[in-house]
Structures are given as structure tokens and as C-alpha cells.
Amino acid sequence: MSWLKRKLFRKKISVAIIGVGNAGCRIGDKIIHHLRESKITVKSLAINNEDNFHPKIKNYSDEFWFGSKKNVSSNYELEKAMGDLQKKEIDLRDKLEKVVFYKRDDKRSDDDLALHLIVGSGGGTGSAGSMIASNLITDIVGEPPTVIFVVPEKNEPSLVQYNAAKALFHLGFDLKGPYCPVILFDNEKLLNFYSDEQIELALEKSNEILAETLTTTILAALQESTHEEYNADLNDFFNSFTKEARGLGVIVSLDKEFETLEKVQNIRFSDLFFSELDENSSLTADVTRAKLGYLTISTPTTYQSTFETRKIVKKFERGDIKAALNSIDEPFLTIRGILTGIHPDYVDRFWEILDKGRDSRKNIIEIESQIRESHIELT
Numbered sequence: 001m002s003w004l005k006r007k008l009f010r011k012k013i014s015v016a017i018i019g020v021g022n023a024g025c026r027i028g029d030k031i032i033h034h035l036r037e038s039k040i041t042v043k044s045l046a047i048n049n050e051d052n053f054h055p056k057i058k059n060y061s062d063e064f065w066f067g068s069k070k071n072v073s074s075n076y077e078l079e080k081a082m083g084d085l086q087k088k089e090i091d092l093r094d095k096l097e098k099v100v101f102y103k104r105d106d107k108r109s110d111d112d113l114a115l116h117l118i119v120g121s122g123g124g125t126g127s128a129g130s131m132i133a134s135n136l137i138t139d140i141v142g143e144p145p146t147v148i149f150v151v152p153e154k155n156e157p158s159l160v161q162y163n164a165a166k167a168l169f170h171l172g173f174d175l176k177g178p179y180c181p182v183i184l185f186d187n188e189k190l191l192n193f194y195s196d197e198q199i200e201l202a203l204e205k206s207n208e209i210l211a212e213t214l215t216t217t218i219l220a221a222l223q224e225s226t227h228e229e230y231n232a233d234l235n236d237f238f239n240s241f242t243k244e245a246r247g248l249g250v251i252v253s254l255d256k257e258f259e260t261l262e263k264v265q266n267i268r269f270s271d272l273f274f275s276e277l278d279e280n281s282s283l284t285a286d287v288t289r290a291k292l293g294y295l296t297i298s299t300p301t302t303y304q305s306t307f308e309t310r311k312i313v314k315k316f317e318r319g320d321i322k323a324a325l326n327s328i329d330e331p332f333l334t335i336r337g338i339l340t341g342i343h344p345d346y347v348d349r350f351w352e353i354l355d356k357g358r359d360s361r362k363n364i365i366e367i368e369s370q371i372r373e374s375h376i377e378l379t
């Protein structure tokens, strides 16, 4: 467990977690648990066809089951989930109005900070539900929510890839869409750690990593930095989640422990950060192309840490990346970052998903035309 979770914070933040579909609800359940453990105000809503979870999800304050006992899944049929949800959109809107922390025209102070997070995946429910819930929240709140989206592994069914491609396009890039920042977590990476485990256990453990990474990133932003040059604050963190950050986003998280304070003080952490970036990011991408972002670096600081932080920030040539440098008394180096507004051109996995989605459409079209052309002999 990260030391960040044991810290007490003076600043405050509220978070709404809306889990959609099996993966989204399960992961959301863990995020809620971690946030509460860190004394963060959380409101939450689980959205799924049915309550068919093993083990049961238990941390949500409200739920919206839109299917029936017979119909526990759309079986990756995005259009079906979309249709079922649209029929109950008014009820869903009611639930969402209760889970958000403010409405479009509410008067709010600058310190009234709340994140609305939707968690979904490439399942039929996860994809359709993320799209519908994002549109509704954008309408209710006046700003798009942030979507945490689990990217399917490379060898998963093409239908899942197709759903993911459709959802990602709508959420971030569709002119008629909500313009959400979308934070991607790649199952390819998450599950790689546990490739020897049984799938149920591997999923459970990867959900734990995802939830902990996201929570500690939020907690890192809650620290107060007194550094004279790198003292970004919570408002800067929030800017990384605005409409301007629409597009793809990645979380980076690096934890190193050293034997002595001296050792950590002498480390060139900018080199370390970039050489281990791929290993420590939620999805492989050229993150230096991020438009917005926020980095918290916690380490025993010396004049060298300022220099190293400057080297990191400089690499983000075109982006407005804010950094907070926090001095700690323990021999740790902890970096947490959220990098958003990355154009898909710098995310190969995005095109892989799109290609697979398109190929699956091609196959369907081929099958369709074969069916049309096939001759049925009538006797």
C-alpha cells in the first residue's frame, strides 16, 4: 500500500463513481473502497443489466439495474444495450442527478472541487452505458465527466474491440459527443502481471491495481507543495480533466524505495522516469504529446530535484504540464501523473482497436452479402 494512503490531507475533494457493466462496476467498487479509506467524500452508482456479480459488489450507495433476471448481459451487443438503456433513460437521468455533486446553474466557489468519474469497458453494457451516462451527465452538470475506460486485450473478440472503438470515438471525438477526457487502462498491461493466474483471480488483482493507481494519483494531487517553482495545486489537477483535455489520457505511476536518503537524493529521476515510463503507464503512448497534465513528484528534495523536475516538464514540448514537487523525509521517490488530451495519432493501441473493430465490420458485411447471394433450393 502506498504511503500516500496513510497521509492526512487538508484540502478536500469529492468524487462521484459511476460504474457501468461488469468490469466497470467491479473496478468502481474497489475505487470507492480505496477513496473512502482515505477519507474522501464519495457518491456512487452502479449501472448494469442485472446484479450478477461474483463476488458481490458491496460499496455502491445506489444502483440501476435496467435488464431482467433472464437477461443478465447484452453479450457484447452494444446496440442491444443501447436500446434497452434508452428505453429507461428518464429513470437513469433521475439516478444520475442524485449522484453528481452540482448542477449546471449552481453557484460554486473555486474550492468546491468534484470529479465525476465513469468506469466502463468494451462490453456491450460498458460501452453503451458509458456513452449514455456521459451524455446525460454533461447535460446535467454542464461539463463532461471523465471516463476511465478499460481497453480490451489484443486477442479478445472483435466485437469487444468494435464496441471499444465506437465508445472511444463518441466519448472523445464525435462532434456531437460530450468531449470527455478518457483515461485508458490497457488490459494487455494489467493482466500481463498475472498471466500465470486463473482468469478470475487475474482480473481481481488487476482491478485492485487499477483502483489503487487511480486513487493514489488523486491523493498525490491533494498534497500541499511549498516549492517555489513547482507548486501546482488542486485546481491545476482539475484542469487536466476539463473539456480542453478531451481525447486520450494516461496515468503514470512510479514508486521507488531506496536504502538511504542520500541515495534517493542523488538519483537522476528524470532519466529514470522516461526509461521506465512504458512500464509505469496505464497504456503505451507517446505521452510527451499530452496537451494537459499534472505531475506530483514526492521525494526528499535538494537543488537537484528542481533541476530533474524541470527536465521532465521540458520534455512535454507542446503541452501545459503542471508539476508539484513535495519534499518528504523518507527514502522514497513517488511520481503520480495524469496526462490528458493526447491525440490518437500518438496512441498505437487506439488504431489497433479501430482496425480490429473495422475488420469485424468487414467480416459481418461479407457474411451479409454471402447470405444474400446464397441460393436456397426450394423443393
Ligand SMILES: Nc1nc2c(ncn2[C@@H]2O[C@H](COP(=O)(O)OP(=O)(O)OP(=O)(O)O)[C@@H](O)[C@H]2O)c(=O)[nH]1
Residues within 6 Å of the ligand: 020, 021, 022, 023, 024, 026, 027, 049, 072, 073, 074, 075, 076, 077, 081, 121, 122, 123, 124, 125, 126, 127, 150, 151, 152, 153, 156, 160, 187, 190, 203, 204, 206, 207
Ligand atoms: N480489468 C478488467 N477487465 C474486465 C473485467 N471483467 C471484464 N473485463 C473486460 O471487459 C470487457 C468485457 O466487458 P464486460 O464488463 O464483461 O461486459 P459488460 O460491460 O458487462 O457488457 P455486456 O456485454 O452487456 O455483458 C472485456 O474487454 C473484458 O476483458 C474485470 O473485472 N477487470
Ligand SMILES: [Mg+2]
Residues within 6 Å of the ligand: 021, 022, 049, 072, 073, 074, 123, 125
Ligand atoms: Mg455484463
